[in-house]
Amino acid sequence: MKVIFTCGGTAGHVNPALALAGYMREKDAGTQILFVGAERGLERDLIAHTDYPFRTVNISSFHRSFRPAEIKHNLVSLKNLAHAEREANAILHDFHPDLIVGTGGYASYPLVRYGAKAGIPTAVHESNIVPGLTTRQLEPHCDRIMVGFEDCRAHYKHPEKVVVTGTPVRGDFFTISKQQAKEKLDMNDGRKLIVSFWGSLGSNAMNRAMAEFLALESAKEPFYHIHGVGEICWKPMQQWMHDDGLEITEHPALAVREYIYDMATVMRAADLVICRAGASTLSELTALGVPAILVPSPNVTNHHQEKNAALLGDHGAALVLPEEGLDGKKLFAAAAGILNDPQRMETMSQNMAVLGIPDATKRIYDTVMALLK
Numbered sequence: 572m573k574v575i576f577t578c579g580g581t582a583g584h585v586n587p588a589l590a591l592a593g594y595m596r597e598k599d600a601g602t603q604i605l606f607v608g609a610e611r612g613l614e615r616d617l618i619a620h621t622d623y624p625f626r627t628v629n630i631s632s633f634h635r636s637f638r639p640a641e642i643k644h645n646l647v648s649l650k651n652l653a654h655a656e657r658e659a660n661a662i663l664h665d666f667h668p669d670l671i672v673g674t675g676g677y678a679s680y681p682l683v684r685y686g687a688k689a690g691i692p693t694a695v696h697e698s699n700i701v702p703g704l705t706t707r708q709l710e711p712h713c714d715r716i717m718v719g720f721e722d723c724r725a726h727y728k729h730p731e732k733v734v735v736t737g738t739p740v741r742g743d744f745f746t747i748s749k750q751q752a753k754e755k756l757d758m759n760d761g762r763k764l765i766v767s768f769w770g771s772l773g774s775n776a777m778n779r780a781m782a783e784f785l786a787l788e789s790a791k792e793p794f795y796h797i798h799g800v801g802e803i804c805w806k807p808m809q810q811w812m813h814d815d816g817l818e819i820t821e822h823p824a825l826a827v828r829e830y831i832y833d834m835a836t837v838m839r840a841a842d843l844v845i846c847r848a849g850a851s852t853l854s855e856l857t858a859l860g861v862p863a864i865l866v867p868s869p870n871v872t873n874h875h876q877e878k879n880a881a882l883l884g885d886h887g888a889a890l891v892l893p894e895e896g897l898d899g900k901k902l903f904a905a906a907a908g909i910l911n912d913p914q915r916m917e918t919m920s921q922n923m924a925v926l927g928i929p930d931a932t933k934r935i936y937d938t939v940m941a942l943l944k
Contacts, residue, residue: 572943573603575668575686576623579612579678582771583851587696587935588674590739592623594932605666607659609678628658628681655681663689672696672939673709680705687712692942696935698738698850701726701878714942717935719854720926722882736935737928738854743835745858745929752840756797762824763910764795766837767845770868771830773801773808774847776894777866782811783899784906785825789817792824794910799831843910845902848880848891854931856883860924862916863889864905866897888923 574595576588588606595602608614610627618625659681671686673679673695687693687709694715697706700723702716710716710729717736718724724733753759767784769777778800788796800808808827812819819827831837838844841861846852848867856863865883867876884891890905909915928934 572599572601572670573605573666573668575605575607575662575666575671575682576674577607577671577679577682578674578676579608579614580676581613582617583698583849584675584679585614585617586741586851587698587739588672589617589621590741590932591672591674591935591939594936598936605662605668607662607678607682609676612676612678614676614678626662628655628662628678656685659685660689663691670694670939670943673705673713674698675703675705677705680708683709683713687714692939694939694942696736696738697723698854699875699879700850700882701873701875703873703875715938717938719850719928719931720882734934734938735928736938737858737931738850739932739935740855740858740929741835744839744855747836747839749839752836755836756795756840758795758824758840762793762795763842764797764840765843765845765906765910766797766831766841768799768831769801769804770847770849771801773799773804774868775804775807777897778804778808779811780897780899780902782808782815782817784903785812785819785827785899786815786817787899787903789822789825792822793907795824797826797828797831797837799828802829805829842916843906845906848876848883850875850879853879853883854927857888857923857927858929858931860920860927862909862919862923864902864909865889865891866894866902867891869894883923883926886922886926888919888926 576592578584578588592604604623606618606623606625610629663686668691671682671691671693673683675698683693693713695706695709695713696717698719716733718733719738721735724730727733758764781798819825838855838859844861845864848865865880867880880891883889
């Protein structure tokens with residue numbers, strides 16, 4: 572069997588494809604897999620760390636703006652789209668795939684669109700609650716659309732194509748128990764653990780608030796806390812903590828890291844997570860059943876994070892706070908209010924777990940393989 576995975580733009584689009592590709596190889600070592608992405612996309616770097624072959628199409632995004640620079644960008648993107656059709660058809664001719672799976676991002680459009688036109692079975696996985704532009708454009712043409720939650724179905728014009736599979740979560744999130752994770756981190760004296768992060772790059776505004784949060788926490792250290800600052804904020808964070816009178820090395824219950832490399836262990840041990848509302852993070856939270864405070868990024872296209880967070884908030888699984896006007900005092904009060912209320916924590920955890928689909932990779936595999944029968 573030959574399968575093309577096409578995706579790009581963010582790790583949240585690439586990781587589900589990698590999870591499914593690995594699962595397919597476990598089922599059949601003879602499966603031939605080709606990844607296709609944009610020439611200058613993040614996907615090139617991510618796939619380079621695997622043994623999967625990678626080909627590119629010259630395609631770029633469309634911007635939702637009428638400013639002169641954005642109009643010029645969109646004209647270039649339109650020209651690139653014409654080239655991408657020829658490149659996609661060349662890849663289809665060379666590889667002869669039995670199946671094409673797109674997992675999001677504008678880079679996935681050409682192969683799914685022209686593969687469907689050629690009669691090849693096609694499926695799209697959409698991680699966000701509300702479909703992005705590429706998924707909306709592909710909906711009339713692909714055979715199946717796979718989504719994370721039942722609530723997503725209402726956002727599609729062809730609900731008969733929609734299958735609720737969940738979004739894959741790395742297997743190492745489930746290899747140890749919560750207690751084992753706490754013991755591994757040496758945070759098992761009964762105090763609750765807060766885990767916070769604002770993405771791999773970080774957020775100036777929210778890290779500034781988190782410095783104040785940590786300073787308030789340091790007075791009595793009522794909780795353990797692991798905070799991932801992010802690359803761009805690491806140096807400023809040291810100054811912000813100093814400005815708030817916090818010498819982090821004097822408080823062993825508080826750990827401030829540039830990046831949380833052992834995320835599976837840390838998330839497994841967490842009693843409360845404070846973070847953005849990216850689709851991959853939400854799939855991890857729901858699979859683990861961890862209560863959360865979500866602060867959606869206001870800078871994401873089409874307000875995707877606000878819509879993602881709203882679903883968890885509406886189901887009573889998370890507290891959603893807007894970034895505007897949010898400071899460390901308000902954030903700390905919100906976290907303490909949850910952690911000091913066992914009944915509220917239990918209810919949020921149960922509501923979160925109800926939304927989770929831990930076997931998402933298998934469900935996606937079963938869905939796409941059914942297209943070949």
